[in-house]
Every structure is written in structure tokens, then in C-alpha cells.
Amino acid sequence: MASVKIRNVEKSFGALKVIHGVNIDVEDHEFVVLVGPSGCGKSTLLRMIAGLETISGGEIVIGDKVVNNVPPRDRDIAMVFQNYALYPHMSIFDNMGFSLKLRKRPKPEIEAKVMEAADILNLQPYLDRSPAQLSGGQRQRVAMGRALVRDAQVFLFDEPLSNLDAKLRVVMRTEIKALHQRLKTTSVYVTHDQIEAMTMADRIVVMNAGRVEQIGAPLELYDSPANLFVAGFLGSPSMNFIKGRFRREGDQAHLLCDDGTALPVPAASTAWNDKTVVLGVRPEHLNLAADGQGIAATVDVVEPTGANIEVFVELAGERVCAVFSERHPFRPGEKIALGWDIDKVHLFDAATGRRI
Amino acid sequence: MQPKLKKSLIYWAMLSPLVVVILFPFAVMFVTAVRPRDELFVYPPRWGFSEFRWGNFAEMWVKTNFGEALFNSLYVSVLSTALALVLSIPAAYALSRYRFPGKGAYRTFLLMTQMMSPIVLVLGLFRLMVALGMVNNLNSLVLTYAAFNMAFTIWMLQSYFSTIPRDLEEAAWIDGASHFTSLVRIFLPLAVPAMAVTAIFSFINGWNEFVLALTMIRSSDDFTLPVQIYSQVAGRYQVEWHHVMAGTVLATVPVAIVFSWLQKYLIRGMALGAVK
Secondary structure, rough: OOOOEEEEEEEEEEEEEEEEEEEEEEOOOOOOEOOOOOOOOOOHHHHHHHOOOOOOEEEEOOOOEEOOOHHHHHOOOOOOOOOOOOOOOOHHHHHHHHHHHOOOOOHHHHHHHHHHHHHHHHHHHHOOHHHOOHHHHHHHHHHHHHHHHHOOOOOEOOOOOOOHHHHHHHHHHHHHHHHHHHOOOOEEEEEOOOOHHHHHOEEEEEEOEEEEEEOOOOHHHHHHOOOOHHHHOOOOOOOEEEEEEEEEEEEEEEEOOOOOOEEEOOOOHHOOOOOOOEEEHHHHHHEEEOOOOEEEEEEEEEEOOOOOOEEEEEOOOEEEEEOOOOOOOOOOOEEEEEEEEEHHHHHEEEEOOOOO | OOOHHHHHHHHHHHHHHHHHHHHHHHHHHHHHHHOOHHHHHOOOOEEEEEOOHHHHHHHHHHHHOOHHHHHHHHHHHHHHHHHHHHHHHHHHHHHHOOOOOOHHHHOOOOOHHOOOOOOHHHHHHHHHOOOOOOOOOOOHEEEEHHHHHHHHHHHHHHHHHOOOOOHHHHHHHOOOHHHHHHHHHHHHHHHHHHHHHHHHHHHHHHHOHHHHHHHHOOOOHHHHHHHHHOOOOOOOOOOHHHHHHHHHHHHHHHHHHHHHHHHHHOOOHHOOOOOO
């Protein structure tokens, strides 16, 4: 196992710069998830760690070796591809043993290693089959197995679950996490699915437009997002944002919305007075206020998910989502009053998007 | 009548003119080849004949020196196909996988060479072969056929190579393979269907080529089949039509064999299951 250090890494395709000086330290044994919307550069970054893309600037260190100019085969990494990339003309056994065969390991050793990996992944019955004869989930497991037999220093995952159906994705997610807890291999995992990131990661790196927005433990990012992007990206349904002018008088602070509503917000410095800020409140932090209190809202759409109900309401001129675990019998058009715990809401600078 | 049966009968009826046009020359070839010599020019012409003369084939084989011409044709077709493939595979791979300056121009150039008829180039090629001292040498045909076929084979291979997912090679590199190993162990086995199709086309081109063979080869010992069969007709007082036709029937056999042997590779099922 080894650590991975990414220092000021840049990537350009011709004149187009897609990664702008990224710094990430992946500790030994750590499971780090790179997450971000499509085109944010997360897969490119992973491919740069793997050696499949050249590095335009900065350096990548695996263990204590700078690998900028080391070809993929000498980096001692294993990678699981989004589309599995199994060799179609080889049996599952040969697919999994291919790397060891290339390293000219003795046959009994190859057999033992493949069997061990097949055992972990429940693949023994399929070893003689070809990839075309397996289901998507099984192929995904073979791709994992191919990485496992290697005892590589670092595992790289490039959206490995995105081709699976929703149910299987949840199962495999847990399997990968359990596997990591058992083997403790340093892992870098790329996904655009924030739930995958939240559930699997030791630390999450949120990326946007070729830059790192924030790095931290999942709940740390969820509870105190550094900026509007991270706040909006993590969490489903995502955080509600309401824009308005900040006003603090004494210990009390308010957000004055365009429609004249005054919303209670945390008491930030008076320096923010009269500046435009954005209030962020997570759907689950909205609660039903007692009669005569709270902020007036009109129910728009009600979506029961089984475990919860998601209610979209019109509040201070914005569409806001609230999640309740109680089964309130709301009807569209119904007037309700909502409130929130002031410690649980966030304020962001509207100009820079940064957290206040 | 069942609708399905009716439908297929209608389709076959619509296809039949085409089938007749294609099969007619073969039918004439065959009935002439197995006919006794004195029934060749009966008037009015008829399909029927008094007896099957399989002996025509044996007679023809000896009289027309068929065996040697067959060998020459095989030599030229197989070697030119092999040469074209060996040179086209790296070129097609580079075109499908790498970005390099002049790639577009090179592709256009390949296409343009296909617009020129070989007959336009015959004189130039002949002079080239004279300069190389290769006139009357079968290897001159191997070279020219390979060169003529390469534009097509590169084009064809390149378009298939582009359908083979790059991820497979990348996975092999990460597994510890060099570029060469991944090419040989992963890429080429998956490209077999394309190579088979290209080989068939290249082989048939070489097998059927006439103009260049007639120009480059002077001595009858080195004639390829088309030229040998032609020499049984052209400039003769008496044409043994039953021998000519027996020769043409036999000449189509190797192509049929090559085709049926390689056609299983035409099925593109190989790449299924590689990626989702």
C-alpha cells in the first residue's frame, strides 16, 4: 500500500485547460472519493494517476516516487473501469490471472491468487465462462477481481457502478466498502453520484470545473460546506437557497427577501449588513411551525417516497423543498407555516459563493 | 396460404431476376465444361447434352498447364494478401489510435488512390518493374497487388479498429502489458474478424487481377490463372471451349474455399461482453 500525493497538477488539451492546479493528499489505506458533475475533470485526474493521460504541470507521487513519466504498467496500480474492460476473448480465470501471467509468476501461484479473489467475490462458478456469458453485476465483480489479484499499491475506480441498475448499485456499493474495510488498500474512487461519495468515502474531494472545491470527511462536508457549490451538490434533495439582504440588529439577524419576507438567520458580523447573501437550509432541517408562528408557505407538490414525504412549497417567493418523516396529509394549495433551527442553516456570500 | 409463406414467396419472386443474372454465366460455364467436344456448337443451342464428360477436366489440366498457373495464382494472391495485411495493420492502428499532423490528408490520399484505375498506371508500373529488374517475376505482382490493396485494407481495418474499445488496451497496460504485448495479446485477437474480411477481399482481388498480370509476366510458365485461361482463347486458330470453361470452373473453386473458411470470422460476435 502507498499514499498518493497530487501536487499542483494541471492538464491542458491544446489551449483548453481542464485541470487547474489540483492538490490532494491521499493517505495510506484511505478511501478517497472524487465527486463532481460531468466534465469537472475527476476522471481525467484519475487517468493521470493511472498514467493513461499525460500530466501538463505539477507532479503525482505514489509512495515516495514521482510517477509523472512512469508508464502505467510500472506504477503498481490496479484500476476498475466504468465499462469493466474485460478481455472478451479470454475466460474469467484468464481475465483475472492476466496480470500475473504477464509478470511470469508460477502457475500454482496464479491459480491460488485467482481462486482467493474468486472466493472473496463469489466468482468460482464462473471462472470457465467468457465475459459475454455474465450479467452486468458479475462482470463488475470480475473487473474488481482483476484488480484484487494484483496486491497493487493503489486501487483506482472510474465510476464502476454507473452501468448497474439502481438496486445492484446499492449492493455493490456496500460490497466495495466492506472489501476496503477488510483489505485496507489505498483507493481513489471517481463518481458523479453524491450518495455513493457520502456512503463510501473516508474523505470526499468535491471538484468543479477542474478545481477542488472542498476536501473533507463526508459529514464534515455535509454539515459545513465551504461554498454554494458544495452545499448544493451534496445531499438529495439538495439544499434550498434563498437570496436576500442581510440585516443584523443586536443579537438578532434577518434576511430580507425581495417579496418583503424577513427570515431568521444566524447572527453574522454587522459588516454584512445590507449585503446580498444566500441562506442555505437543508430540506430535512425545515420543520412545521406552531400555529401563528413560522414563515408562511404554500404547498405546491407532495412526493411521498415511502420513508419520507418531500413537500415542495412556495416560501418567500422561492420554491423550497422540505422533507418530513411524519406523514402530514398536505394538499396542493394548502397554507402551512415552516420554521428552522437557526444553528442548522448556512449563510453564503452571494458574490463569491463562500460560506460566511 | 399462410401470410409468412406468401411473403417469402413474393420476396423470392422479386429477387429471382437478380439470381438468374448472377447464376447464368456459371450455368453456361458448367454445362460447357462437362459436355462432349462435338456437342459444343449445336444449333440451336440447348442446355442438355448426351453425357457428363468429367474427363474434360483432366484433359484440360494437362493440356493447359493448369496446375502451374494455379500455383502461380495462389502464390501471388496469398503473398500479396499477407504483405498488404502486415503493412496495413500498423498503419490502420496508428490512424485509429493516434493523433498526428497530416492524418486527414493521409486519409484523403488513401481514398484518392482508389479513384485511379490500374490501367492508367500500368505503363508507369511496367517501367518501374523494368528498372527494378522484376519483369517476368511473380514477385512484381505480389508487390503491385499489395500496394493496390493497401489503401482499401488500411481504410477497412481502421474503421473496425476504431470500434474496439480503447479501455481494453488501457486495462492491459495497467495489468502490466507493454504496448506491443497489449497489441498482440488483446488487440489483434479482437481484430480477427476485420482481418479476415480484409484478407478475403485482398485475396479475391489478387486472384482475379488480369491487366497487370498480362503486362508484367511474359513467359507462360509464370502465367497466373486469368492470363493462362485468356491465352487459351486469344490469338488461337482453334479454341477448345470445353477446356476453357473447365478451367474457369476450377478457377472459382479456391475463392469459394477461402470464402467459406473465413466467413465464420465475419460474425462480429467477438467484441460482445468486453464492455457493457
